[in-house]
Amino acid sequence: MAVTAALVKELRELSGAGMVDCKNALTEADGNIEKAIELLREKGMAAAVKKAGRIASEGLCQAYIDESGKTAVVVEVNSETDFVAKNAEFRSFVDAVARQAAASSSKDMEGLYAEKYLEDPSLTLREALNGKILTIGENLNARRFERFSGDGSTTFVSYIHAGGKVAVILELAGPAGEALTEAGKNLAMQIAAMNPLFVDRESVPEEFIQKEREILTQAALNENAQSDKPKPEKVVRENIVEGRLSKELKNFCLLEQEYVKDGAMTVAAYLKSVDGTAKALRFARFETGEGLEKKGENFAEEVSKLTS
Numbered sequence: 001m002a003v004t005a006a007l008v009k010e011l012r013e014l015s016g017a018g019m020v021d022c023k024n025a026l027t028e029a030d031g032n033i034e035k036a037i038e039l040l041r042e043k044g045m046a047a048a049v050k051k052a053g054r055i056a057s058e059g060l061c062q063a064y065i066d067e068s069g070k071t072a073v074v075v076e077v078n079s080e081t082d083f084v085a086k087n088a089e090f091r092s093f094v095d096a097v098a099r100q101a102a103a104s105s106s107k108d109m110e111g112l113y114a115e116k117y118l119e120d121p122s123l124t125l126r127e128a129l130n131g132k133i134l135t136i137g138e139n140l141n142a143r144r145f146e147r148f149s150g151d152g153s154t155t156f157v158s159y160i161h162a163g164g165k166v167a168v169i170l171e172l173a174g175p176a177g178e179a180l181t182e183a184g185k186n187l188a189m190q191i192a193a194m195n196p197l198f199v200d201r202e203s204v205p206e207e208f209i210q211k212e213r214e215i216l217t218q219a220a221l222n223e224n225a226q227s228d229k230p231k232p233e234k235v236v237r238e239n240i241v242e243g244r245l246s247k248e249l250k251n252f253c254l255l256e257q258e259y260v261k262d263g264a265m266t267v268a269a270y271l272k273s274v275d276g277t278a279k280a281l282r283f284a285r286f287e288t289g290e291g292l293e294k295k296g297e298n299f300a301e302e303v304s305k306l307t308s
Helices: 005-015 019-028 033-042 047-051 088-103 109-114 125-136 178-194 206-226 233-252 267-274 299-307
Strands: 058-065 071-079 120-124 141-149 155-161 166-173 262-266 279-287
Touching: 005 019, 005 033, 019 033, 058 088, 058 155, 058 166, 071 088, 071 155, 071 166, 071 279, 088 125, 088 141, 109 125, 109 141, 120 125, 125 141, 141 166, 141 279, 155 178, 166 178, 178 267, 178 279, 206 233, 262 267, 267 279
Parallel strands: none
Antiparallel strands: 058 071, 071 141, 155 166, 166 279
C-alpha cells in the first residue's frame, strides 16, 4: 500500500511522533496505521498514545509580560497529578508555552500547537508537548491561553497565586509608575481571590443580565409559591428579583466589589484614591483545572483491586 502524505499526517496526529518517524513506520508497516502505531510504540516514539486518555486536570497557570511591556498572556498547562505540576521540567515547559503565546499571532490553541516551538524550531509546539509526555510520563495538555496586546500607553500587571493554581493579567490606564503598578498588583490579587467576571456594570453583556434575571425570577417565584404569605407576582419580579440581581452584579463586577484589603471601600474607590485618572481596562483570570473533570477515586474499587 502506498504511503501518502495524508496517511503520514493521520499517523502523526494519532501518535504525536515526528513526520519522518511516521513515514518510516508506515513504510515498514506497508501503510497499515495500526501496525505503524505498534512499531512506533515498540521504538518508544508513541508512548504519548497510551497516555492520551488519562485525565489531565492538575497542572499550572502562568502569567507573563514580555520585555516590551506591551503584551501580556496567561496560559494553562495541565498534568495528571499535582506532583508533576511541581516538577522543574514541567514548570520550565509551562514558562516556554507562555513565552510562545506572547510572541505568537495565533488566536487559539490549534494555531499555537502548529507553530514552530521557540525553544527548538525543529519541533512544533505539539511535538514538543508530546516529547514532554514521553519524558515526564504523564498525559499533559496545553489547554488555553489569553493574550492582551497594547501600544505602550497602558500598564500590564500579572499575579500568580498559590504557586500557579491561579494566574491573573490586568491592563490599566493611567500615569505609569510605581503607584499604578502597586495598585495593579492589589487589583490582580483581588481578582484572584474574588473571581469577578467583568470590570464594571457597563461591560456586562445584556444576554448575561437577562439569563441571570430569568434564573433569579424562577427561584423567587418558587420560593413565593411555597410561602405562607405569598406576595403579588409583580412585587416579586420588580422588587425581590431586581434587588437580588443588583447584589449579584456587585459581586460579578470588579469595581463594585468590596476591596479585600479595606472592606470600608469598593475597588473603584480604592483605585480612585491611588489616582483619579486610573482605570482598570480588562483582565483575565485562569484557575487550574477550571471546568475540567477531576479524576475520581473509588475507595471500594481500590480495596477490591488490592484484595482480588
